[in-house]
Amino acid sequence: MTNSPLATPKKTIGLTSDNIAGVSPQILQHLIEFSAGDATPYGNDELSLQLDRKMSELFETDVAVVLVPTGTAANSLCLAAMSPAWGAVLCHPNSHINNDECGAPEFFSNGVKLLTIDGDDSKINPVKLAQRATLKIGDVHTVQPAVVSVTQATETGSVYTLDELRAIGDVCKSHNLKYHMDGARFANAVDALGCTPAEMTWKAGVDALSFGATKNGAFGVEVIVLFDTSLKNEIEYRRKRAGHLMSKMRFLSTQIDAYITDNLWLTNAQHANAMATKLREGISAIEGVELLHPSKTNIVFCKMSPITIATLHEHGFEFLSNRWGDGVARLVTNFATKAEDIDAFIAVLAASNK
Amino acid sequence: MTNSPLATPKKTIGLTSDNIAGVSPQILQHLIEFSAGDATPYGNDELSLQLDRKMSELFETDVAVVLVPTGTAANSLCLAAMSPAWGAVLCHPNSHINNDECGAPEFFSNGVKLLTIDGDDSKINPVKLAQRATLKIGDVHTVQPAVVSVTQATETGSVYTLDELRAIGDVCKSHNLKYHMDGARFANAVDALGCTPAEMTWKAGVDALSFGATKNGAFGVEVIVLFDTSLKNEIEYRRKRAGHLMSKMRFLSTQIDAYITDNLWLTNAQHANAMATKLREGISAIEGVELLHPSKTNIVFCKMSPITIATLHEHGFEFLSNRWGDGVARLVTNFATKAEDIDAFIAVLAASNK
Amino acid sequence: MTNSPLATPKKTIGLTSDNIAGVSPQILQHLIEFSAGDATPYGNDELSLQLDRKMSELFETDVAVVLVPTGTAANSLCLAAMSPAWGAVLCHPNSHINNDECGAPEFFSNGVKLLTIDGDDSKINPVKLAQRATLKIGDVHTVQPAVVSVTQATETGSVYTLDELRAIGDVCKSHNLKYHMDGARFANAVDALGCTPAEMTWKAGVDALSFGATKNGAFGVEVIVLFDTSLKNEIEYRRKRAGHLMSKMRFLSTQIDAYITDNLWLTNAQHANAMATKLREGISAIEGVELLHPSKTNIVFCKMSPITIATLHEHGFEFLSNRWGDGVARLVTNFATKAEDIDAFIAVLAASNK
Amino acid sequence: MTNSPLATPKKTIGLTSDNIAGVSPQILQHLIEFSAGDATPYGNDELSLQLDRKMSELFETDVAVVLVPTGTAANSLCLAAMSPAWGAVLCHPNSHINNDECGAPEFFSNGVKLLTIDGDDSKINPVKLAQRATLKIGDVHTVQPAVVSVTQATETGSVYTLDELRAIGDVCKSHNLKYHMDGARFANAVDALGCTPAEMTWKAGVDALSFGATKNGAFGVEVIVLFDTSLKNEIEYRRKRAGHLMSKMRFLSTQIDAYITDNLWLTNAQHANAMATKLREGISAIEGVELLHPSKTNIVFCKMSPITIATLHEHGFEFLSNRWGDGVARLVTNFATKAEDIDAFIAVLAASNK
Secondary structure: OOOOOOOOOOOOEEOOOHHHOOOOHHHHHHHHHOOOOOOOOOOOOHHHHOHHHHHHHHHOOOOEEEEEOOHHHHHHHHHHHHOOOOEEEEEOOOOHHHHOOOOHHHHHOOOOEEEEOOOHHHOOOHHHHHHHOOOOOOOOOOOEEEEEEEEOOOOOOOOOOHHHHHHHHHHHHHHOOEEEEEEOOHHHHHHHHOOOHHHHOHHHOOOEEEEEOHHHOOOOOEEEEEOOHHHHHHHHHHHHHOOOOOOOOHHHHHHHHHHHHHHHHHHHHHHHHHHHHHHHHHHHOOOOOEEEOOOOOOEEEEEOOHHHHHHHHHOOEEOEEOOOOOOEEEEEOOOOOOHHHHHHHHHHHHHHOO | OOOOOOOOOOOOEEOOOHHHOOOOHHHHHHHHHOOOOOOOOOOOOHHHHOHHHHHHHHHOOOOEEEEEOOHHHHHHHHHHHHOOOOEEEEEOOOOHHHHOOOOHHHHHOOOOEEEEOOOHHHOOOHHHHHHHOOOOOOOOOOOEEEEEEEEOOOOOOOOOOHHHHHHHHHHHHHHOOEEEEEEOOHHHHHHHHOOOOOOOOHHHOOOEEEEEOHHHOOOOOEEEEEOOHHHHHHHHHHHHHOOOOOOOOHHHHHHHHHHHHHHHHHHHHHHHHHHHHHHHHHHHOOOOOEEEOOOOOOEEEEEOOHHHHHHHHHOOEEOEEOOOOOOEEEEEOOOOOOHHHHHHHHHHHHHHOO | OOOOOOOOOOOOEEOOOHHHOOOOHHHHHHHHHOOOOOOOOOOOOHHHHOHHHHHHHHHOOOOEEEEEOOHHHHHHHHHHHHOOOOEEEEEOOOOHHHHOOOOHHHHHOOOOEEEEOOOHHHOOOHHHHHHHOOOOOOOOOOOEEEEEEEEOOOOOOOOOOHHHHHHHHHHHHHHOOEEEEEEOOHHHHHHHHOOOHHHHOHHHOOOEEEEEOHHHOOOOOEEEEEOOHHHHHHHHHHHHHOOOOOOOOHHHHHHHHHHHHHHHHHHHHHHHHHHHHHHHHHHHOOOOOEEEOOOOOOEEEEEOOHHHHHHHHHOOEEOEEOOOOOOEEEEEOOOOOOHHHHHHHHHHHHHHOO | OOOOOOOOOOOOEEOOOHHHOOOOHHHHHHHHHOOOOOOOOOOOOHHHHOHHHHHHHHHOOOOEEEEEOOHHHHHHHHHHHHOOOOEEEEEOOOOHHHHOOOOHHHHHOOOOEEEEOOOHHHOOOHHHHHHHOOOOOOOOOOOEEEEEEEEOOOOOOOOOOHHHHHHHHHHHHHHOOEEEEEEOOHHHHHHHHOOOOOOOOHHHOOOEEEEEOHHHOOOOOEEEEEOOHHHHHHHHHHHHHOOOOOOOOHHHHHHHHHHHHHHHHHHHHHHHHHHHHHHHHHHHOOOOOEEEOOOOOOEEEEEOOHHHHHHHHHOOEEOEEOOOOOOEEEEEOOOOOOHHHHHHHHHHHHHHOO
């Protein structure tokens, strides 16, 4: 065992994704406290048993929670529990469940079909959704719409407004669809909207939420938050069957307990968002670099020249580029991003575009 | 967040299962070291990338490893990758995959059938295995044997001898079956046999191993060790699709890195086994309590009177009873079990059976 | 295209299975009548639309019916619709769904587990069923009993009495289990018991029946008869999704229409049963041949010497032997079996055992 | 049982779909010949055993065939056998597998994802296909392209040219993709191209074909034709498991035997195509009715006024309209369509548009 953290060499500054970051000190500390001594396994320890209540307080309504180690599991378990085998999940073409989970929703549900509904800024257009939700209903030759899944914040950093979320909720109610929210970056969206968790979820009609923590300071844990608490039983059996019931559950629970204590979840996201705003402001002042996609959260897309990209990489800035089009770069900040690193990034960017 | 670890109250002494224990200090320490700073996600950090090599050294042959958070995932991913959709897994009726995973092997594989092969002491009888492996081969009306899965150590604490493992390996070779080992308590078995990891696996013909760490001091991680390295690609896609690819993979890798450093895995198991031996020796000296199932590892089954069970519980000893028959108690030790607690247990037991 | 039917050469007399037979003239005739002209596809033709009503008359209660081309599909669709993904089907070890469908129930249901309940004469013992139905209920680590499936008549020719069926129905009611009957040889059982279809099904608590026709004179069609009509919607979507919705559905419907007209279904079975009774009577009079398994239907198991088996084969009698034990022969009669062939069989058998 | 065929009343003339038609007399006659007498079940009768050879002659190469009752089953079994669980099927957005099978491909394959590739006239554009086939290859977060499925003829009546089929075959070869053809209207396409079955399949690189018969005169049977004969074993087990192995297989085989005898398959399609050509010629001479979608086969799309549609319906002509846009009608001819009915249709159409 080497004694020094190896991670990536110090001089690089990572803007690749929010999952390159380490862990919030508060979460680490809480884990340490609970790391010794016995505890009842499988979620029957005292700490785990308190989470339904604590999350209910956070969401200002009775919720049931189910913890899992990854967001893919959280999303897929919700979707599988909310759709019959012959159902369809309506989602945006850009959504994580559609592109980045290697077919996990299809696997967990034994072949539910994802039908994509377009819309600007990676957001489902509620009018198009309503149109699609009425097509071929009752036609045995076609999968039947069962669930709508929105990503909040989206993969391109945009955020559904409360009005937009409610409009989708209305469509769900009218057409008897379940409503799921992939909240891998839930906290960033709450901060961007300046609303409460309740407003952004059940008050808009959401039935089930994947409440993300991993990208925002945890080791690896996501919470399925069920506003429709009748789903809990089904999801718990499916969780076990999918290998996602951790025996030493306390180690997921401690992460979440620390995460929702003293608003750590929100504080972390506020920092990440502020760093992205700093980036956007810096970029917008530089001619030759174009901001793409409206974003209010911790993801920034922009277009720059190949030389600029190369120069930034030379200076140790790591980020993805050219995957979403020539010269398109994606910059992602996180709870631990340093303001001086953003300043340095902007300085190099400005110098390269003089 | 409470400041004091809640766990179970101090006076209780847990012999319920090895997953009630906390974490080895070495594993915690290593996690702390790696908890800050950036790292490439999804297993592409430096530490994770070293694990193939380190595990190859431990097993004295080239292996490929895939890390997952639970044993259920490790077992099911192996079985699903090793069997066609219309295949069968041959296992003992007492096996964990057959009884305690809520159908996870069937789920991961889209309906592979588990066919049980009897044998004493929770161990597959190689002769019966060979008989079953020849039934209805090529008959399209019947699932076709594809994989043999052994549990080492077994659910009742017994251990396959190297000869027995090799006999099963020979059947696998003769009948073109893949060979899987559920090693949730692998370390306990290696200690009990006094052999090398190599002897107990690939040298006996094993193709894939679920190498357990959670029950033996980790937070929650198991390693799929592939001696047939050609399976790695298939398993990695299936892992992602099942939601078991952790983005911050370093936090699984640090656990395993610490676990295999300085033989921690073996040291922990040796302690647990020694405590169980102490238990067995104590019990065997007491009239009125009967040791059941031959065991060489950290699980002890015995039969005692209802009064004795009640008395032990009153004294704070926690363990499962009456699930496997009237008066049958299961006692499980772990890496953190204290010798004085075993002494105390024996003392109460003896007093209650005078 | 050859002009002469090839089938098997004339001199052989088939007792291999009831699916070696051809088709009832009445069913053929009805098919011919409907073979030309247009009809609305997918079951919306006039004939198909009448079947719910006609089958309701036969069963003396409102039923919903779903037609499929095979018994495996009928069984598996019922089981998949009646069990959650994490459920278990309780059935006899000898049942067709357990042994002869290559894991179809597991496939259709995405991995439901079949748990076997023993009992004499290939029949589930209701007491053992009740015991099993209470094990580990609510335990998330274990698949949860969801459906009981009985085979009537059984694979060895025996028949559940009405009392036995009702006893199982009572267990189902007490333990909130669905009740399925695999009636591939339903007609043979009705004849053997001398009861009504209603008495043998919903009056005993059965929720869903696979009503067999193929083995009893049809080309290839089975009817899912739903006494719990709320299952119809679910099963119709699953049928389509499994490729079992025939576009020219009228050609399944004509078979069933003819089959249930003028009691053809019962007449055919009565003949088959009578031929088997003739066989049993003949055999029982011969020393050296032992009747095995009590049977009241068209399947006869008996034990004979290798020489006798060889002699019978030489005389053109075809049947399976040695699959269920040394010298064990299975003889199956069908709606077209001729009395003179049975006489001839008995004559050879007697001569060989003088 | 009524004595008169009920079907639809005589005066209506059906252009709704090719599956409203009855059965070719030759196929009926052959079935009658084989309807009595014994035959070995499950495809081991003499007739069934000849089909590999007979189909090999038709396709001028060694093929393996697997018979199933529906096209959905044929397509889905091929796709499931040709793709890993984490694979993707590339197909046109308009394809039957994507829209009209209620997710059957996803079900059979346990969640394979269908990725759509655009192109004119319901045909995959080979250039776009090649582009998509190179995206994210080896990226564990994304399903991996495994199979290309083309529909020949397409759902809108168009036909891939041999050059186009070969171009797609080249992409498959370059990118290690399997090549499937949904030939529900295979015969219509062969007629339209004036080519051989060989040219349209394996000579263009096709690995597996769903060879349709039901829409073209059979009762209900489709043939999986495997040019990659190594797939047969896998598909046969999957067929059984999906409930598609008919016990009285001879009744599928007789249909196919008659269908490929004396080129019945082609003669039937030629008639259907000729009737459609007659329709197209008639329509193109009428002002006010617009032919849509280029078609060379038995499907004709055209646009007409609501009054015209109503008038045609009043005259007994049945067809689907308004499903693909306002005023869009789909007219489908079949092997039994009568020339005088087409003449009558054109006459009414002309009168309504004078």
